[in-house]
Amino acid sequence: MKMCKRCLLSEIDQDQYYANMYEYIALLPVDIKTEEKEYQRRLSLCKQCDELQNGMCRKCGCFVEVRAAKKQNYCPSEKKFW
Numbered sequence: 001m002k003m004c005k006r007c008l009l010s011e012i013d014q015d016q017y018y019a020n021m022y023e024y025i026a027l028l029p030v031d032i033k034t035e036e037k038e039y040q041r042r043l044s045l046c047k048q049c050d051e052l053q054n055g056m057c058r059k060c061g062c063f064v065e066v067r068a069a070k071k072q073n074y075c076p077s078e079k080k081f082w
């Protein structure tokens with residue numbers, strides 16, 4: 001898989017970009033990765049949230065599938081959904 005550490009989003013093929021993102025999630029070390037059940041719980045809460053737009057959180061600008069994948073991360077909303 002082609003990785004680019006210094007590319008802007010506008011310079012990366014869209015399909016490649018998403019593939020890289022999912023590979024990044026898949027390769028997170030076990031000690032920092034969110035356990036699958038908790039990961040799915042977080043994503044289901046994001047899916048019910050008004051701040052989710054096109055896979056991104058409008059509160060923080062993160063792709064929620066990436067943000068939720070690290071167990072130390074948290075929902076940036078003042079309501080702390082997760």
Ligand code: SF4
Nearest residue numbers: 046049057075077081
């Ligand atoms: S505010 Fe929290 S629950 Fe809502 S999309 Fe962002 S991370 Fe998900």
